[in-house]
Amino acid sequence: MSARPAALPAAVAAPVGSGRSRRGPGTAARYALLVAGALAAATAGLLAGTSVGPGTALAALAGAADPLSVDLVRGLRVPRVLVGAAAGVCLGVAGTVLQAVLRNPLASPEVTGVGSGAVLGAVLGTLLGGPVGTPSGVLAVALLGGTLGGGVLWLLAGRAAGPGTADPLRLAVVGVLVSAVLSGTTLLLLTARPQLAGAMVRWLVGSLNGRGWEHWAALWPVAAAVVVLGVLIGPVLAVLAVDDDHARGVGLAVSGWRSAAVLLAVLATGGAVASVGLLAFVGLLAPHLARSVLGPRAAADPRLLVPAAALAGAATVTAADAVAQAVTALAPVGDRPLGVPAGAVTAVAGAVVLIGLVRRRSRTTVGGVL
């Protein structure tokens, strides 16, 4: 028999041949849209909740405005936006990696034990104070906490079942349980030190209030590293996202690479949590936002999806913070709260997106997490 391609339906045959050449500019344009969205959200974050107008803000950025405006924009607004964007980058990468590794489009740092472990670490760091209470110190203990959460998850879900048998469903279920235990431990700590409960809301809900250049200095290397590492292991994520037999069949050491990917998610989540707390749903929302902008073919390639989810995460967090500040500014000056946390906004928006996702998945059987 000679191998002959069968006739394709018109709808399928249309993109054949020209598909690759047409994907390039299409993908670039979609990336431009994500960049534009992130820049728009950052601009909104710079201006939200202040009396500084766009023109003055631009002048202040260049150092050409009055000293008060320059201090406000350069000293407070810019680092706040940058920290939010970097945290969003981290959470976007963490969500993308976890969804691929667990082969579950609903996976995110907060339901895998990684996020709640990082929060526990950050809370402990703040309680202990001293060197571990500094931004870098909190980052370190948050990473340890995230590793603890990821490690417990791995031990219970993976090793206990035997080498190489950590299946995604087991990981997802155990992840929720580990998250609940670690969150409960955090609440116990807060109950023991009620005078810190107000400040601790930052870690549990996630907020950019009071974030400055020192937090940016601790966070940006993590954000840069996780994007680079996420792209580098992109081919591995693509293979892992199919199934374990396929991955082993083509030569992948599944358990080792899955552990490495979870560690990358721990690093990304720990970085974000140590700086702004656990912003709910960003790790879930950013990869899906990136997929919807990139389209299914480009989104199926983690080398393209990881940076896109990073941009979507940056846009999500900075936009959420802009909304939070705008809501704060709506309150009468005398009764104005300290600041609506950005995490409250992401929680509401994320819940809406989650409901939409569940409804969409119930209507179709075509899945895929990349």
Added chain:
Amino acid sequence: MTTVLAAEGVTVRFDGRTVLDGVDLAVREGEWLSLVGRNGCGKTTLLRVLAGLHRPDAGAVHLADRPLAGTARREVAKRVAVLPQSLPPLGGVTVRALVAQGRYAVRGPLGMLGGGSDAVVDAALAATGTRAWADVPVELLSGGERQRVRLALALAQDAPVLLLDEPTTYLDVRHQLEVLDLVRELQAERGLTVVAVLHDLAQAARCADRVVALREGRVHADGAPGDVVDAALLTEVFGVRGVVSSHEGRLTCSYLDAG
């Protein structure tokens, strides 16, 4: 002939039930070995054990002269390619992207950063008649077309041993014959060793140099199709009464009743 893959005393149990019971099987270089037997007799499990995808409870598998258990996955994948029964939903993954994953063992994770597609991938797409669909998401193809894509994926590994798990599942008769003929052609061209789990006894005999029939986790019969496939095998292995006849060197099975 040289033995390229060998199971020695392989026993597999699932929840206390013995699925394979001390199976010895030596796969010789360049042969087509068809594994047949009733549902649940251990065919697919034996194939998975031979591929290193399932660790036996007792016994061992040797890849040439090396124990499979101690061999790195990338080394195994360079020598043994597996065609699975099916793959899960793949979202927007295109045919080329999926087939290129077959190059992982050769190129490694960093070598795959450029996409993994190379001349071997193009050759696999061409050999299976899937090149025209290279940029089409796998999800959009029919069952038969996907089966060709899975075959292209296995060929892209460029491994000398090909393990096929029910390669004709989901296919109509014409496509079943096309796929089996295609593998047979490739086997002849490339000198591949093929182990195929097949349900259709006539097809299994038609392609094979050797037929191995499993019954209750043990090798019941092992030999050339003309020596092994007969009415007694239908009764003993499949529990049906039937007639096996030969026409122009090809075996035909007619099934009468369930015995």
